[in-house]
Amino acid sequence: PTALRLNKDYIKYYIMWSNLFFFGLIPYISLITLNTLTYLELKKMQAEEERGLTLSAQIQRDKEIRLSQTGLIIVFVFMLCHGVKWIPNIWELRHAGRDDFPWPPWIHFASALSSLLITLSGSLNVYIYFYKHKDFVCHLCFPNQNLESNLTTQRLPNLLETQYSPISTTATYPAYTSTHIV
Numbered sequence: 001p002t003a004l005r006l007n008k009d010y011i012k013y014y015i016m017w018s019n020l021f022f023f024g025l026i027p028y029i030s031l032i033t034l035n036t037l038t039y040l041e042l043k044k045m046q047a048e049e050e051r052g053l054t055l056s057a058q059i060q061r062d063k064e065i066r067l068s069q070t071g072l073i074i075v076f077v078f079m080l081c082h083g084v085k086w087i088p089n090i091w092e093l094r095h096a097g098r099d100d101f102p103w104p105p106w107i108h109f110a111s112a113l114s115s116l117l118i119t120l121s122g123s124l125n126v127y128i129y130f131y132k133h134k135d136f137v138c139h140l141c142f143p144n145q146n147l148e149s150n151l152t153t154q155r156l157p158n159l160l161e162t163q164y165s166p167i168s169t170t171a172t173y174p175a176y177t178s179t180h181i182v
Helices: 008-047 055-083 086-095 105-132 134-141 150-159
Strands: none
Touching: 008 055, 008 086, 055 105, 086 105, 105 134
16 A cells, blocks of 8 residues: 555545545435435325326326336435445544554445345346346347237227227227337
8 A cells, every 4th residue: 555545544535435425425315305306206206197298298207107116216326336335434534543444344345245245236236227128139039029008008098998809709909009109
């Protein structure tokens, strides 16, 4: 280590406190605040009456709700996985200024676990997205199939006046087919 890295004031104020403040408190408080507001707005949107909306507005609204839910889950996983990195940092902050503070084995373990979880956090995002958007994944896997989204198969029969064919139990919707779903 350089002489600057061994300087107690540099360690305490620049590395520890500024790191905690600018890369810990401000981002975490912002994420918690913004995601709480998003969650409350989602609950309000889901509770609102949908009868006055057109079909395209309902589809767009459901896409926005799913994307918002996906974002909330990704931020939760991010905060959980990145939160472990603060254990060694806070331990070092509490012991800064002491000349003889050996790093205990559990701090080394927490540091290694932190690296693993940060890597895992970045890798999980795509799986979280695919889990929340199963119809998109099905469309990617089977592009030639006429797959209907969950919205069409579960919600439209309750929302629209449907016309059933006497031969099959498949509902048909005037001027709307599953190929219109993006």
